[in-house]
Amino acid sequence: MFTQNPQTVAMPEGTYVFDLRTCNRRLAFNRFFWNMIRPEARQAFWDDEEAAMRAAGLDDEEMALVRARDWLGIVQAGVNFFVLEKWARVVRKTNLEVYAIMRGESFEEFMQTRAVPHAR
């Protein structure tokens, strides 16, 4: 991708810049998660995940990521974490649980790295 935006240069590893090009490529995928702020979208997802994904126009790769609950893969594909966390509520995951998964750690392992390991 061609970019002369100096803002996105020299980002540390394990960080995924969400920029205009990413957004353009993954707008529908981001919108799918964003829609979860509406109770009817949450209900539609609970009722029939596959139908909800089809209605949102997700492609095969995106649908596979959702089915696999591949949190890191979804971020790497170009979803902004702040829409993703809305879906985390819908599938009953806390942010701390999602953080552990993105780091490739069990929840208990992850919490042992924290200042207050028994915090919830």
Added chain:
Amino acid sequence: MARIIGGIGTSHVPTIGVAYDKGRQEDPVWAPLFEGYKPVAKWLAEKQPDVLLFFYNDHATTLFFDLYPTFALGVGERFPIADEGAGLRGLPDIRGDVDFQAHIGEALVNEEFDLAFFQNKPIDHGIASPLPLLWPHEPDWPGTVVPIAINVLQYPLPTARRCYRLGQAVRRAVESYPEDLKVVVVGTGGLSHQIHGERTGFNNTEWDLDFLETLRDEPERLTQLTHADYVRLGGAESVEQIMWLAMRGALGASLEEMHRNYYLMTTTAMTVVTYEERETAAAAQQREQEVA
């Protein structure tokens, strides 16, 4: 005229809102956070500002990426608090003063800050997480809010310097309003945290404390940092701290830090700081003469 009587920097971690709603203020895990806000609430109760002017970010809740503004000011008498996927919170709508909000918007655009404006929209945890720790809400909030949303999600972001200058322009806008309103400026977000990718869980307390010192005494230095600098030093989402720079820009050169609480519990260095402007020597002398 309206005037700024102080500033607040505060984190806006959504789980603060969850813990608040579940009544975990006394829970040993959460108490260091909630106790740290009590002096701020007391300070506000004593100072009785009419307005809290927030520099905050929307987390792709009210504003979606199909039209995501760099700067956006909210106008309205009431803003509902947003459902972000977990349902509604039991808090009253945030109150607004339309005439004051519109004045700030007009003044900023005439200073060449070409804001977007939103009306009749909910506001998410960018404001709603810390707000009930700052102000009581029963039966209703004691004052109004001016919400100024800043894009810290989708690159290109406004630069640190631009946010600082926005704050400076906000000060001029406030001081050009004829009504005697007392205003506290609030910057939300940070401090160090990263909550996406393999680098999730990154923190840097040394940098956080350095940031707070520099913000108080030499804020211009922080305007020279790039977004990548903030990301490297404090984690990807700590780039929110450019909103603290907007708050700082609205305050005078010499500040007294009245209170600070820093609590890194799990992934975000949850911080709250209050500032008052130091009286200039000339102003102090004049006051003494008036008393004499």
